[in-house]
Amino acid sequence: MNWPGSARPRVGSVTSKPRRVQEQPSAQARLDGRGICAFGASASVAVVWSQRRASRRHKICSSVSQRIGSGKDPEKPDANKCVGRLVIPRLWREFRDQAQLRLLIPATLISMSLAGTASLRAFLTGRLLDVALGFVGKGGDAVNALAPIAGLYFAAALYGYFANVVQGILFALARWKMSMQMRRKLFKALMRQEVAFFEKNSSGALVSRLTNDTDQLQNVLNRAPENLVTNLVRLVVSLVLMAKQHLLLTVISVAPLPMAFFLVKKTGQVVGRYGALQNDALARVNGVASEAIANVRAVQLAGAEGTETKEYEDATESYLEVIQQTLYKETALRFVSSLLNDALTDVPLLCLSCLFIARGELTMGQFYTYRTLLWSYRRGFRELSELFTGMARAQAVSKRYFDLTDREPSVYTRPNAQPLPRSSVSGRLELHRVGFCYDSPKDRWALRDVSFCVNPGEVVALVGASGAGKSTILKLCARLADPQEGCVRLDGHDLRDVDLKDLRRCLGVVDQDPSLFDRTVAANVAYGCDLPDGEEEERVASALQAAQASSFVKVLPPEKQLGERGSSLSGGQRQRLAIARAIARGAPVLLMDEPTSALDGESEEAVATTLTQLARDGHAVLVAAHRLRTVARAHRIIVLEGGTVVEEGKREELLAKPDSRYRAIIEPSMMID
Numbered sequence: 001m002n003w004p005g006s007a008r009p010r011v012g013s014v015t016s017k018p019r020r021v022q023e024q025p026s027a028q029a030r031l032d033g034r035g036i037c038a039f040g041a042s043a044s045v046a047v048v049w050s051q052r053r054a055s056r057r058h059k060i061c062s063s064v065s066q067r068i069g070s071g072k073d074p075e076k077p078d079a080n081k082c083v084g085r086l087v088i089p090r091l092w093r094e095f096r097d098q099a100q101l102r103l104l105i106p107a108t109l110i111s112m113s114l115a116g117t118a119s120l121r122a123f124l125t126g127r128l129l130d131v132a133l134g135f136v137g138k139g140g141d142a143v144n145a146l147a148p149i150a151g152l153y154f155a156a157a158l159y160g161y162f163a164n165v166v167q168g169i170l171f172a173l174a175r176w177k178m179s180m181q182m183r184r185k186l187f188k189a190l191m192r193q194e195v196a197f198f199e200k201n202s203s204g205a206l207v208s209r210l211t212n213d214t215d216q217l218q219n220v221l222n223r224a225p226e227n228l229v230t231n232l233v234r235l236v237v238s239l240v241l242m243a244k245q246h247l248l249l250t251v252i253s254v255a256p257l258p259m260a261f262f263l264v265k266k267t268g269q270v271v272g273r274y275g276a277l278q279n280d281a282l283a284r285v286n287g288v289a290s291e292a293i294a295n296v297r298a299v300q301l302a303g304a305e306g307t308e309t310k311e312y313e314d315a316t317e318s319y320l321e322v323i324q325q326t327l328y329k330e331t332a333l334r335f336v337s338s339l340l341n342d343a344l345t346d347v348p349l350l351c352l353s354c355l356f357i358a359r360g361e362l363t364m365g366q367f368y369t370y371r372t373l374l375w376s377y378r379r380g381f382r383e384l385s386e387l388f389t390g391m392a393r394a395q396a397v398s399k400r401y402f403d404l405t406d407r408e409p410s411v412y413t414r415p416n417a418q419p420l421p422r423s424s425v426s427g428r429l430e431l432h433r434v435g436f437c438y439d440s441p442k443d444r445w446a447l448r449d450v451s452f453c454v455n456p457g458e459v460v461a462l463v464g465a466s467g468a469g470k471s472t473i474l475k476l477c478a479r480l481a482d483p484q485e486g487c488v489r490l491d492g493h494d495l496r497d498v499d500l501k502d503l504r505r506c507l508g509v510v511d512q513d514p515s516l517f518d519r520t521v522a523a524n525v526a527y528g529c530d531l532p533d534g535e536e537e538e539r540v541a542s543a544l545q546a547a548q549a550s551s552f553v554k555v556l557p558p559e560k561q562l563g564e565r566g567s568s569l570s571g572g573q574r575q576r577l578a579i580a581r582a583i584a585r586g587a588p589v590l591l592m593d594e595p596t597s598a599l600d601g602e603s604e605e606a607v608a609t610t611l612t613q614l615a616r617d618g619h620a621v622l623v624a625a626h627r628l629r630t631v632a633r634a635h636r637i638i639v640l641e642g643g644t645v646v647e648e649g650k651r652e653e654l655l656a657k658p659d660s661r662y663r664a665i666i667e668p669s670m671m672i673d
């Protein structure tokens with residue numbers, strides 16, 4: 001290349017040592033801070049070792065796969081490739097929707113300009129060298145000749161430093177905003193899911209999805225446009241300038257590209273295959289931890305700390321195994337790729353460069369510029385291949401992300417659902433030939449052919465042995481699940497045909513295990529009640545009174561937080577607050593699952609009286625109970641056995657029947673405090 005405005009200096013010897021191309025640690029190699037070469041060497045040993053352990057590895061992978069129910073087999077690339085193809089356009093749409101484009105576009109433009117500035121600096125350095133060498137032995141005003149080039153270099157360098165800071169801030173902001181948006185979207189999707197979904201997926205695994213998956217996704221997605229554009233610019237500009245410096249050297253530099261492309265593709269497949277497995281294994285680690293922490297009392301009382309620790313160790317061991325498999329395979333492939341692309345071409349390139357310099361066909365400045373551009377070209381290629389493998393990993397994670405954000409809950413408001421304003425609801429609840437089973441295939445029905453009704457103004461008690469189906473009936477009445485046979489109706493409307501939110505506004509529910517939040521008593525009682533500001537205090541106070549909770553609440557500081565799940569209260573106190581919440585809603589239908597099981601006799605009597613009073617006020621009350629005081633005050637009793645109704649009637653009628661199951665079995669087994 002001819003330097004404008006300067007004579008082309010000739011040099012007869014090579015004085016500068018070619019710079020060794022710096023290897024970037026691979027994404028996985030960065031995990032423990034080592035460079036790719038170190039990993040490459042250990043990886044080739046590890047590959048042999050890992051082949052010997054192939055059968056064990058396969059066992060581990062499939063065991064993780066089975067435990068988390070992913071069904072993925074890392075040795076079946078085709079299945080995962082298919083998933084990848086489907087996910088890429090979705091990933092792009094998600095990225096476009098959630099990306100902070102006003103931050104990302106300027107950041108990407110700055111990033112591109114930085115890649116251009118780097119090439120300019122390489123060019124200017126070469127020029128400085130050649131101009132300087134032109135003065136060797138000749139004398140002259142070197143300062144004047146060098147100053148404009150040095151000034152330009154200084155301006156480019158200064159721009160580079162500032163632009164780097166600005167693009168760093170912009171990308172970081174975009175990354176965090178995107179991460180939080182993804183978490184919100186995922187959390188929203190979680191909150192829509194039916195209760196059965198949470199029974200099948202551990203809270204730890206779900207929290208892992210919320211945090212780990214979204215972090216991984218945003219890490220790749222956020223940098224994808226920057227990496228793609230910047231490195232394409234870097235690659236193309238470097239190649240063009242290299243070719244301008246010396247065509248033959250450039251051809252030798254790019255000769256291994258086809259093989260390197262093939263290896264990058266292979267690496268992407270490996271990372272994609274194992275990435276999904278890694279996340280599933282991590283979700284299992286978190287699942288085990290959260291279950292043990294949630295049940296820490298039971299763990300300690302059973303002296304099972306060792307068992308839980310072992311379980312956690314097993315989960316982390318499986319996770320580590322998957323990480324290792326990915327690391328070894330990915331690093332080995334990357335190592336071969338960089339060996340081909342960089343190291344093997346370096347010696348011929350260097351020898352040829354020296355020859356051309358000796359022949360006067362290449363100046364020192366051109367040589368320096370060429371080497372710098374070569375480094376830039378290799379960096380561009382390496383970062384593009386990292387982007388490719390990062391996208392493969394993102395595909396695996398995004399599959400899980402979309403699985404959840406797209407998941408349609410089995411219980412939802414149908415498009416043509418009717419509104420059900422609470423003011424228009426009288427509260428007549430009816431079960432018509434209801435059949436329900438928890439698991440498919442339907443071989444164990446929890447309920448079969450159940451029919452009865454609860455009228456406004458009535459307290460109806462559900463009684464039966466443990467496992468008879470009482471809670472399941474209440475679950476169906478609250479539409480936490482839908483029956484497979486028959487239907488549940490409110491005021492004649494099939495629950496599946498009405499707006500779910502409207503339906504829930506018509507219900508006050510007390511669960512077997514009262515759900516309280518780490519908030520104040522007032523916030524817990526008013527939870528979800530949508531009370532007007534002025535009314536809230538009065539409504540909460542009267543609900544507490546009716547639930548026999550006033551006496552213990554009075555002695556609590558009003559701002560006291562109740563602890564996670566109300567852990568600072570006794571079982572009976574929690575139960576009374578849950579009853580107060582159901583009453584405070586003022587809903588026409590009350591569904592109560594053993595609301596008095598933890599109460600003393602006096603409180604139970606008072607709560608039973610309250611239920612009768614609520615019925616007198618026009619509410620329909622359906623209560624599942626094992627305690628005689630609660631059952632005895634009911635207007636009607638439904639007796640369940642093995643998921644079917646075997647008797648129904650007033651208590652006196654049931655006691656009077658000669659062959660009454662209620663008289664013979666149920667009432668004698670009831671608790672009387």
Ligand SMILES: Nc1ncnc2c1ncn2[C@@H]1O[C@H](COP(=O)(O)OP(=O)(O)OP(=O)(O)O)[C@@H](O)[C@H]1O
Nearest residue numbers: 199438439446464465466467468469470471472473
């Ligand atoms: N989430 C679930 N998944 C699978 N089976 C379940 C589930 N919940 C309950 N069952 C089964 O359904 C049947 C009815 O259970 P249900 O909880 O309705 O009984 P119950 O009468 O309320 O018992 P208890 O008096 O002990 O509360 C039982 O055989 C139970 O094992």
